[in-house]
Amino acid sequence: MSETISKEDVLRSFSIEEDQSKATLDAYLAQYPQFASELVRLSLELELLASPLSDTDLDVEANLADTSQVRDALSGENAKEIARKLGFPRAVIAAFRDRNFAPETLPHSLVRRTASAASIGKAQLLAYLCMPTSIPTGLSMKAAGKPGEVEKTSFTDFVAS
Known part of the structure; x- marks a missing residue:
């Protein structure tokens, strides 16, 4: 006797x-x-609702030696591969590369997954994100002012947005 599982049961189980x-x-x-779109939507909602990073997670000293390879890991062909692995638009990876996100607003799982996909440490990525934002060189050369x-x-x- 085959028992049919409801959409709510599947979503609850995943959550x-x-x-x-x-x-x-x-x-x-x-x-x-049969529940693919609902499962993907739930997964994204859970990712966005995950608790943001705490102050203890952000209590990482930005050491240039530790963060020097992060920009390279998040650039060029690596960025394309990371975006593909995570299923994100490349703009998200570019925002990580340019340090556009306030680190305390990022879900733990997103930081962990991004660091893993980029083959860098979570603490290394957090230290990099705590540094000031990065202005792409090409844009800074075209600026009217400093x-x-x-x-x-x-x-x-x-x-x-």
């Missing part, structure tokens, strides 16, 4: 999973393809 990574989402999508530090944006505001 209480300890690991809500892409691999877990893929497993649910394979098992319940470029100043750009204010960092919250992750939710970035996603909303």
Whole structure:
């Protein structure tokens, strides 16, 4: 006797999973393809609602030796590959590279997944993000006046725009 599982049961089951990574989402999508759009939407909502980073997570000294490779890891072909792995637009990776996000507004899981996809440490990525925003060299050369530090944006505001 085959028991039919409801959409609500599947979504509830996914929402209480300890690991809500892409691999877990893929497993649910394979098992319940009829609920694919709802599962993806729920996954994104959970990612955005994840608790932002705490002050203890941000209590990382920005050491240039530790962060020097982060920009390279988030640039060029690496950025394309990271965006593909995470399923994000490249603009999100570019915002990480340019340090546009206020680190305290980023969900833990997003920082962890981005660092993992870029093959860098989470603390290394956080230290890099705590540094002042980065103005692309090409843009700073075209500025009418001296470029100043750009204010960092919250992750939710970035996603909303």
